[in-house]
Amino acid sequence: MSEKFISFEGIARRYPAPNGGTTTIFEDLWLGVPKGEFVCVIGHSGCGKTTLLNILAGLDAPSEGVVLVDGREIAGPSLDRAVIFQGHALLPWRTVLGNVAYAVSSRHPKKSKAEVEAHAKRFIKLVGLEGSEHKRPAELSGGMKQRVGIARALSIEPKILLMDEPFSALDALTRGTLQDEVRRICRETGQTVFMITHDVDEAIYLADRVVLMTNGPGAMVAETVVNPLPVDRERTDLHKHPAYYPLRNHLIEFLVTRSRTFRDHVPADRDPRRPPLVRPEIPVPAAAPAAGGTAPQAETLRNIA
Amino acid sequence: MNLSIGTRASALSAVILVVFLLAWHVATQGSTAGGPPMDPEYAKLMGLTATTGKSAMPGPLDVGAKLLEHLSRPFYDNGPNDKGIGIQLGWSIARVAAGYGLAALVAIPLGFVIGMSPLLSRAFDPFIQILKPVSPLAWMPLALYTIKDSGASAIFVIFICSVWPMLVNTAFGVASVRKEWLNVARTLEVGPWRRAFTVILPAAAPTILTGMRISIGIAWLVIVAAEMLVGGTGIGYFVWNEWNNLSITNVITAILVIGMVGMLLDRMLAVAARAVTFPE
Numbered sequence: 001m002s003e004k005f006i007s008f009e010g011i012a013r014r015y016p017a018p019n020g021g022t023t024t025i026f027e028d029l030w031l032g033v034p035k036g037e038f039v040c041v042i043g044h045s046g047c048g049k050t051t052l053l054n055i056l057a058g059l060d061a062p063s064e065g066v067v068l069v070d071g072r073e074i075a076g077p078s079l080d081r082a083v084i085f086q087g088h089a090l091l092p093w094r095t096v097l098g099n100v101a102y103a104v105s106s107r108h109p110k111k112s113k114a115e116v117e118a119h120a121k122r123f124i125k126l127v128g129l130e131g132s133e134h135k136r137p138a139e140l141s142g143g144m145k146q147r148v149g150i151a152r153a154l155s156i157e158p159k160i161l162l163m164d165e166p167f168s169a170l171d172a173l174t175r176g177t178l179q180d181e182v183r184r185i186c187r188e189t190g191q192t193v194f195m196i197t198h199d200v201d202e203a204i205y206l207a208d209r210v211v212l213m214t215n216g217p218g219a220m221v222a223e224t225v226v227n228p229l230p231v232d233r234e235r236t237d238l239h240k241h242p243a244y245y246p247l248r249n250h251l252i253e254f255l256v257t258r259s260r261t262f263r264d265h266v267p268a269d270r271d272p273r274r275p276p277l278v279r280p281e282i283p284v285p286a287a288a289p290a291a292g293g294t295a296p297q298a299e300t301l302r303n304i305a
Numbered sequence: 306m307n308l309s310i311g312t313r314a315s316a317l318s319a320v321i322l323v324v325f326l327l328a329w330h331v332a333t334q335g336s337t338a339g340g341p342p343m344d345p346e347y348a349k350l351m352g353l354t355a356t357t358g359k360s361a362m363p364g365p366l367d368v369g370a371k372l373l374e375h376l377s378r379p380f381y382d383n384g385p386n387d388k389g390i391g392i393q394l395g396w397s398i399a400r401v402a403a404g405y406g407l408a409a410l411v412a413i414p415l416g417f418v419i420g421m422s423p424l425l426s427r428a429f430d431p432f433i434q435i436l437k438p439v440s441p442l443a444w445m446p447l448a449l450y451t452i453k454d455s456g457a458s459a460i461f462v463i464f465i466c467s468v469w470p471m472l473v474n475t476a477f478g479v480a481s482v483r484k485e486w487l488n489v490a491r492t493l494e495v496g497p498w499r500r501a502f503t504v505i506l507p508a509a510a511p512t513i514l515t516g517m518r519i520s521i522g523i524a525w526l527v528i529v530a531a532e533m534l535v536g537g538t539g540i541g542y543f544v545w546n547e548w549n550n551l552s553i554t555n556v557i558t559a560i561l562v563i564g565m566v567g568m569l570l571d572r573m574l575a576v577a578a579r580a581v582t583f584p585e
Contacts, residue, residue: 059488077491089485093507093583102503106493138584156493 004032005192011065013051025051026219030273038193040203043213049196053164057083079107082153084163088145090137097133100124100152107156123155143174163195200251212254214262221275222262228280246280326365333364363554371554396538401524404463412468416475441466441527455535462531467520474516478509514578521574525567
């Protein structure tokens with residue numbers, strides 16, 4: 001199925017529990033991601049989002065099942081899947097240029113030093129860090145460090161970009177700016193992105209699809225929500241769009257209640273292999289409340305899967 | 306006063322030094338008058354200094370003069386028992402360099418392997434724990450018996466005392482490299498050798514250098530004792546020889562010189578440690 005560029009096929013991850021048994025983070029998990037889409041996974045801490053990302057990155061292995069990327073089973077980490085780590089993970093003894101060049105020379109071992117540096121500088125410029133090439137990470141602010149992390153990941157021109165709550169350690173203003181940059185870069189390059197977050201607004205702004213994970217242990221993919229907002233959305237007028245509040249309320253309602261209660265009310269016809277695809281319905285403008293106060297509830301959702 | 310703390314500390318150091326030297330000077334002056342006359346036989350046994358009523362303990366001026374004398378002619382050689390202090394120090398430093406260098410060659414690669422493998426780390430642990438607290442001089446008889454060469458035995462003793470801090474620190478530094486840096490290397494498909502030299506080594510370097518600094522300190526402590534036992538050459542032998550000559554002046558001079566060389570060695574490694582330290 002060309003629809004599934006990334007495909008989690010029945011994966012499980014179990015750890016030995018301290019009392020001798022096993023803890024199941026999740027099992028029989030199926031999920032597909034189309035090429036060129038920006039997918040956000042949201043869920044509470046401990047639901048296994050990061051485990052899911054680590055398995056896709058190849059840093060962790062599933063106890064059962066396989067993950068296919070572009071039709072091939074993944075075995076370990078690969079330069080095709082770049083990771084932007086939560087804590088930036090820059091090598092502190094290298095400069096900005098040194099950190100990006102390290103990735104570039106790993107991707108292109110045959111390139112000369114000058115070629116590697118030219119390539120690295122292109123991506124440092126892309127994230128707006130021109131002039132800071134020779135600074136060390138300790139001299140940079142949190143936002144700048146994460147920019148270097150982004151430049152490093154993009155510089156190897158991966159098939160998939162994996163992001164593990166990349167902006168969670170940043171202040172709100174810096175986070176906003178970096179989200180804008182990431183969105184611009186990913187749209188320009190048609191990058192496939194798999195991102196973990198617990199920030200609903202971040203998911204609404206960035207994602208084409210939002211995957212909802214229930215609480216762990218034994219987490220499930222409850223559904224995948226298609227973002228109905230226009231592709232050329234701007235951060236400033238997101239909330240003016242009629243579909244914004246239905247989507248936001250749906251996501252928040254999931255995080256507040258359904259992530260907890262889903263397991264008790266699993267639909268009888270639920271097929272773990274095909275998590276439902278949900279598209280919040282865009283209300284007719286006339287039907288929307290004039291003051292924009294109370295927004296339409298999740299009843300306006302229609303299961304389109 | 307608006308002097309910086311550095312200036313004030315230097316001034317205080319100078320004051321402490323002057324007070325100490327004055328007290329030393331006064332204490333060793335001795336009294337020519339008074340005191341009961343000494344039994345002539347006993348006076349003969351005690352030597353010249355006793356009969357003149359002066360203490361055998363030299364004053365700071367004597368030591369200063371001796372120090373200048375040694376420093377002005379450090380490399381003379383008048384036979385086995387009368388060599389310049391520079392020659393003796395040279396022997397000691399050469400032995401330390403040889404034993405310490407060998408220890409670094411063994412301890413750093415071995416520590417690297419132990420640090421990378423939790424299995425080896427646990428397997429080697431009991432041996433390290435038992436051998437590490439053994440005084441290096443306890444190895445001396447074994448070394449003399451097996452190596453049958455006193456010079457090489459001294460080097461072996463330096464080797465065995467400097468190997469442990471470097472081994473333990475290297476293993477610890479390598480084992481505690483941040484997981485995220487290793488994950489960066491893994492996601493970039495960096496091979497094991499490149500990973501060892503470009504991620505693990507720079508990350509562990511500050512800890513390794515700390516171990517090397519502890520080792521050089523211990524090696525310099527131990528060489529004096531080892532050379533006292535082994536004899537022949539070296540600053541330790543010099544001290545023991547001057548004790549046999551009852552030249553306390555030379556012993557004190559040697560103590561000062563040993564201290565200064567030890568400080569220099571420590572400074573050198575401190576500079577090296579600063580060069581590989583990275584701010585986080």
